[in-house]
Amino acid sequence: xxxxxxxxxxxxxxxxxxxxxxxxxxxxxxxxxxxxxxxxxxxxxxxxxxxxxxxxxxxxxxxxxxxxxxxxxxxxxxxxxxxxxxxxxxxxxxxxxxxxxxxxxxxxxxxxxxxxxxxxxxxxxxxxxxxxxxxxxxxxxxxxxxxxxxxxxxxxxxxxxxxxxxxxxxxxxxxxxxxxxxxxxxxxxxxxxxxxxxxxxxxxxxxxxxxxxxxxxxxxxxxxxxxxxxxxxxxxxxxxxxxxxxxxxxxxxxxxxxxxxxxxxxxxxxxxxxxxxxxxxxxxxxxxxxxxxxxxxxxxxxxxxxxxxxxxxxxxxxxxxxxxxxxxxxxxxxxxxxxxxxxxxxxxxxxxxxxxxxxxxxxxxxxxxxxxxxxxxxxxxxxxxxxxxxxxxxxxxxxxxxxxxxxxxxxxxxxxxxxxxxxxxx
RNA sequence: GGAGUGAUGGCCGAGUAGGUCGAAGGCGCUCGCCUGCUAAGCGAGUAUACGGGUAAUACCGUAUCGACGGUUCGAAUCCGUCUCACUCCGCCA
Numbered sequence: 001x002x003x004x005x006x007x008x009x010x011x012x013x014x015x016x017x018x019x020x021x022x023x024x025x026x027x028x029x030x031x032x033x034x035x036x037x038x039x040x041x042x043x044x045x046x047x048x049x050x051x052x053x054x055x056x057x058x059x060x061x062x063x064x065x066x067x068x069x070x071x072x073x074x075x076x077x078x079x080x081x082x083x084x085x086x087x088x089x090x091x092x093x094x095x096x097x098x099x100x101x102x103x104x105x106x107x108x109x110x111x112x113x114x115x116x117x118x119x120x121x122x123x124x125x126x127x128x129x130x131x132x133x134x135x136x137x138x139x140x141x142x143x144x145x146x147x148x149x150x151x152x153x154x155x156x157x158x159x160x161x162x163x164x165x166x167x168x169x170x171x172x173x174x175x176x177x178x179x180x181x182x183x184x185x186x187x188x189x190x191x192x193x194x195x196x197x198x199x200x201x202x203x204x205x206x207x208x209x210x211x212x213x214x215x216x217x218x219x220x221x222x223x224x225x226x227x228x229x230x231x232x233x234x235x236x237x238x239x240x241x242x243x244x245x246x247x248x249x250x251x252x253x254x255x256x257x258x259x260x261x262x263x264x265x266x267x268x269x270x271x272x273x274x275x276x277x278x279x280x281x282x283x284x285x286x287x288x289x290x291x292x293x294x295x296x297x298x299x300x301x302x303x304x305x306x307x308x309x310x311x312x313x314x315x316x317x318x319x320x321x322x323x324x325x326x327x328x329x330x331x332x333x334x335x336x337x338x339x340x341x342x343x344x345x346x347x348x349x350x351x352x353x354x355x356x357x358x359x360x361x362x363x364x365x366x367x368x369x370x371x372x373x374x375x376x377x378x379x380x381x382x383x384x385x386x387x388x389x390x391x392x393x394x395x396x397x398x399x400x401x402x403x404x405x406x407x408x409x410x411x412x413x414x415x416x417x418x419x420x421x422x423x424x425x426x
Numbered sequence: 427g428g429a430g431u432g433a434u435g436g437c438c439g440a441g442u443a444g445g446u447c448g449a450a451g452g453c454g455c456u457c458g459c460c461u462g463c464u465a466a467g468c469g470a471g472u473a474u475a476c477g478g479g480u481a482a483u484a485c486c487g488u489a490u491c492g493a494c495g496g497u498u499c500g501a502a503u504c505c506g507u508c509u510c511a512c513u514c515c516g517c518c519a
Binding site: 059076 | 436445446455456472474476477478486487488489498499500
């Protein structure tokens with residue numbers, strides 16, 4: 001959510017910001033119009049309430065002295081009715097303004113490159129050497145099925161399409177990656193480990209910006225205002241919702257492992273094979289709550305924290321700075337990490353790291369106080385995947401494959417896996 | 427799932443025959459005083475949001491005693507619904 005007061009003060013800045021985000025700048029003017037109507041109604045009803053309060057006091061005084069106050073009471077009766085009507089109008093207008101505000105995207109940081117879509121993103125870094133094969137590299141789903149470490153067909157029987165079940169060393173690889181990623185972030189980068197619930201209520205989802213606009217991307221529990229979380233960002237960012245933190249608590253750094261559930265509405269026909277796009281996947285998510293002045297430095301270090309994992313897993317990747325048109329709606333600035341998938345012959349997003357500035361903090365009422373006497377201020381929130389585990393499995397399989405179909409594992413995983421290669425069980 | 431109790435400011439805790447209650451008192455905290463150190467003592471202050479106002483303060487107004495709705499000229503106080511917490515019973519990993 002954007003700052004309404006800031007929009008009033010400098011509408012043009014927000015018209016342009018919204019436009020850069022590929023939203024209609026007229027939204028700002030509509031908002032200001034509704035805001036104006038709300039404020040004038042509010043001023044009027046508050047004036048009437050002031051009248052009423054004074055009259056009530058006078059009535060109380062008269063009664064105490066045993067005098068008759070029926071004239072005043074009769075007069076106030078009509079005032080009260082008017083207040084009731086106006087109160088309702090104020091409520092409606094307030095709701096309208098609030099909804100419009102919730103529907104607006106965050107505006108991009110000035111440093112973000114302009115662009116329409118992913119083609120305008122800027123590659124800012126490459127890391128690692130793409131593996132060279134003396135044979136035609138296989139896609140990860142073939143490797144996995146040949147090794148009998150995932151089962152797509154039976155997963156469909158159990159649930160439906162876009163689900164997968166890991167088996168044997170595949171299941172162990174999932175678990176090993178989760179442990180490795182968590183251990184790394186906790187021990188090396190100072191994150192606090194969190195294991196959240198996988199179901200969150202609507203208020204939490206409004207707090208992070210997934211509602212009201214993106215309800216159809218999530219699975220909702222029937223008859224309840226509860227959703228399966230699309231990412232651990234939801235519980236971790238909402239952990240301190242409606243609280244005022246002490247400045248000494250910042251930065252808050254959480255690393256949380258969870259399953260993530262996405263309905264993948266509108267992606268029919270895309271990435272239908274393999275581990276790339278599923279209704280359920282697991283992920284280690286990094287979330288930070290920081291002071292406003294430090295948030296861009298914190299974004300850089302967040303990207304590095306995610307890169308650490310890719311480097312430790314010896315996976316070639318590149319870092320992309322997302323252009324204004326390809327950023328998430330909530331983000332002020334966003335970097336994506338894309339891992340190399342040799343069989344596909346392309347890079348795929350494996351982590352997305354964003355600074356939301358106060359966009360989420362304002363929605364979730366996440367504040368901090370610099371010292372005892374200062375006013376509460378909104379924190380800045382950031383998050384990034386560290387990493388999406390399904391796609392990491394895909395990358396390890398495709399990059400580590402050998403001529404005989406076995407998989408050479410990254411050294412960092414050997415202690416977690418107990419083997420150096422994944423081979424087909426006899 | 428059944429039965430009961432409760433929800434007040436940063437914390438504890440008063441406050442129901444409705445009327446200066448934003449709310450007594452205590453603790454904590456901030457500032458000042460005092461005391462050759464420390465402790466104690468004394469005085470003052472100490473919520474949040476929104477609107478108006480201002481260069482910014484000041485200031486003015488409104489709202490907030492779990493949430494929502496109702497009664498009333500007026501509600502922390504009365505009525506209804508909901509949420510949450512605690513206790514007991516049942517059930518379960």
